[in-house]
Amino acid sequence: MKCQYCSNPATVHMTDCVDSQKKELHLCQRCAEQHQMVKKQELNLPVIVQNLIGQHLGPHSDELARLTCPACGIKYMEFRAQGRLGCPHDYIVFRGGLAPLLQRIHRSERHVGKTPHRSVLPPEQQAERVELRRRLQSAIDREAYEEAAHLRDLLRRKEATDESG
């Protein structure tokens, strides 16, 4: 049986009673969700993102699968599983995997619209801050307090320059 809204196979079948009038519906999961006929499965968005990513892994999948963000440490495959990126720098590191995904979701790969009035932190500096924070966290976790103190100082100095700049 085909979905009543599109031609995909219908997997959701239901009978709705409104004002004692019976209404039968045969829909595919996607249409059913879109029309609020079924509760979206928990964490549905990541699942969609995950499927979208999966469909576009293509021939580059091995290459992409090996990628890890040097700033926040997230692996491409972790992003794929969770549907959430780890830090702003991932947009650059995972560009190859994200471009087809963005194209599919937004039909665009380039921002148009509001831009901060203040000059923004250059991408490499954003990445550096996130990486310093990750190293700081790891030093704290290892109880390497001297290293942690040093990293914290370094971060503070860098952030002081941002604020004055």
Next chain:
Amino acid sequence: MNLDSLTHTSGEWLRGSGPESDIVISSRIRLARNLAAFPFTNRSSPGQKAEIEALLRDRVAKLDLEPKLGYVNVPTLSSLDRQFLVERQLISRELAAAEGPRGVALGPQETVSLMINEEDHLRLQVMRSGFTLDEAWQEIDRVDDALEQRVTYAFSEEFGYLTACPTNVGTGMRASVMLHLPALEYTKQIEKVFRALQKINLAVRGLYGEGSRASGHFYQISNQVTLGKSETTILNEIHSVIPQIITYERQARTSWLRDNRQGLQDKIARAHGTLCSATMMTSEETMELLSYVRLGINLHLIEDITIPTVNELFIHTQPAHLQKLMGASLDGEERNAARARYLRTRLREAGASPN
């Protein structure tokens, strides 16, 4: 900030005024923003989340907004109070359910809400009654500009505002309009509307957003695309489609009245009568019946209840609101009894008790 003071009131967005407010309940815009120098919330350690929360809380407090925003530290709230804020649409279900340091800054009229450590570090929201997207945009744009002076946002020329989920990247903006469409639903034309909206990439959701069914015949229509279109373009697209839906709903109401006036009158009177005299009432049934009462007021078939009263009842009869109003924790059955009692009292106060 004391939440109990909010219990007996309702937010500006339920005022039931503003353009097209017989059909458009409210207009809402949300912006997703992140700090440039931190990992996204899901990748942050508890210590980093605490740092983000402290930093944003401080910057928000320093905003030159009049009147000032109050701050609510979400982890210290009971689960009832968290649910209460979700029902008022002041925080998302995600923020209520999340873990670790997080909070929300709220304007006194509940039009502005700034969530900290949601899926993104910062989620700005402005909500107003009626079809008022432009006003909502002006207000949120102003708050965003003011914040941007004090924090460094994660932004790239190429991808715009960088967000934890690629579905929000670019403008980070989700604009939505909440509509009350009982006649389109009754005449089953609503599906045609959905299909048309789908074609132009607009999403339709229920009253409480993602995953909620459209109870009470309320529908939220919002943009899906956030990258490659400017805020103005996105708002214009929504702006051009809503008046058409409003026209369809009005036409459906008119033809329903013309073709079956008695049937419709009876439906509305029965809904009203049930609300005034039932002794057990589920949340679902309440939504359905209040929806018909709301329609009845707009069609001048019910005279002695006002739209703000009905709008308020939709929210006050939700589980957390009800329990806070009663000042007691109630299980499902007790809630159904308390809800019916509350509805009877409020509708009788409105001079609406049928004899």
